Amino acid sequence: MLREKIIITGASSGLGEGMAREFAARGRSLGLAARRLDRLDELAGELRSQAKQVAISKLDVTNVESVPVVFDALADELGGLDRVIVNAGLGKGAPIGTGHAAANIETIETNLVGALAQIEAAMSIFRKQNAGHLVLVSSMSAVRGMPKAQAAYSASKAGLSALGQGLQAEMARTPIKVTVLLPGYIETDINRGVKTSMMTDTDTGVKAMVAAIEAERTRAAVPSWPWTPISWGLKFLPDALSSKLI
Numbered sequence: 001m002l003r004e005k006i007i008i009t010g011a012s013s014g015l016g017e018g019m020a021r022e023f024a025a026r027g028r029s030l031g032l033a034a035r036r037l038d039r040l041d042e043l044a045g046e047l048r049s050q051a052k053q054v055a056i057s058k059l060d061v062t063n064v065e066s067v068p069v070v071f072d073a074l075a076d077e078l079g080g081l082d083r084v085i086v087n088a089g090l091g092k093g094a095p096i097g098t099g100h101a102a103a104n105i106e107t108i109e110t111n112l113v114g115a116l117a118q119i120e121a122a123m124s125i126f127r128k129q130n131a132g133h134l135v136l137v138s139s140m141s142a143v144r145g146m147p148k149a150q151a152a153y154s155a156s157k158a159g160l161s162a163l164g165q166g167l168q169a170e171m172a173r174t175p176i177k178v179t180v181l182l183p184g185y186i187e188t189d190i191n192r193g194v195k196t197s198m199m200t201d202t203d204t205g206v207k208a209m210v211a212a213i214e215a216e217r218t219r220a221a222v223p224s225w226p227w228t229p230i231s232w233g234l235k236f237l238p239d240a241l242s243s244k245l246i
């Protein structure tokens with residue numbers, strides 16, 4: 001099914017910006033949100049020649065009351081809403097109990113509480129119209145609780161995946177579809193400085209995400225290679241080995 005009117009959060013950089021470019025190239029109508037309005041403004045200026053329509057809005061997803069207001073306004077501007085991509089997220093975090101509680105709490109507030117606010121806002125619109133496609137950008141690190149600086153991040157993404165899985169069960173016999181994406185390492189600001197041979201370039205990663213979204217996959221590790229087999233391995237890895245993960 002062609003989903004024309006799409007909201008993407010966290011569209012000011014990285015994967016969100018990349019997905020906005022891909023959907024603009026397909027002639028869709030876009031509602032782009034993030035905190036850095038200047039970057040959204042610049043991006044919208046570039047995309048307007050390709051996209052059918054581009055609306056932008058400043059949004060801090062941790063300001064949970066503002067999320068439905070912004071989603072409703074963007075949907076009004078686009079003349080409807082077919083798909084929401086819950087993508088805004090951050091990768092702050094530090095080993096728990098080492099004096100960086102604020103970074104870990106901000107991670108959960110943004111990636112899980114902020115995401116829930118977006119899911120509430122999107123589902124409220126989708127339930128009213130009995131149609132829509134909700135896309136949750138989770139992470140490979142949702143598959144298993146990760147140690148050290150990744151602990152809160154991995155918990156936030158596991159929570160997000162669980163929200164998606166629960167909604168999939170609830171919406172199974174309705175026209176509302178839910179996709180959970182589990183990206184592996186894709187080069188963006190969130191992981192600058194991470195040294196791994198498993199890093200995918202942004203363009204390849206974004207194309208794999210958009211393909212999984214357009215296919216309305218229930219759950220997809222992206223890019224599929226090597227991350228689908230890694231996701232199985234992570235799930236069944238013996239506990240004794242998980243301390244060596246990071």
Ligand SMILES: NC(=O)c1ccc[n+]([C@@H]2O[C@H](COP(=O)([O-])OP(=O)(O)OC[C@H]3O[C@@H](n4cnc5c(N)ncnc54)[C@H](OP(=O)(O)O)[C@@H]3O)[C@@H](O)[C@H]2O)c1
Nearest residue numbers: 010012013014015034035036060061088089185186188190
């Ligand atoms: N890259 C990877 O390897 C990877 C792997 C797994 C999952 N992911 C997930 O992919 C998503 C996108 O990340 P990315 O890799 O593209 O990183 P990024 O380049 O740092 O982009 C993160 C985006 O989220 C937005 N954001 C952060 N906090 C926000 C807030 N409080 N309110 C609104 N927007 C906020 C940022 O915009 P502003 O700063 O302008 O608000 C930015 O547009 C995240 O959910 C991340 O966890 C990434």
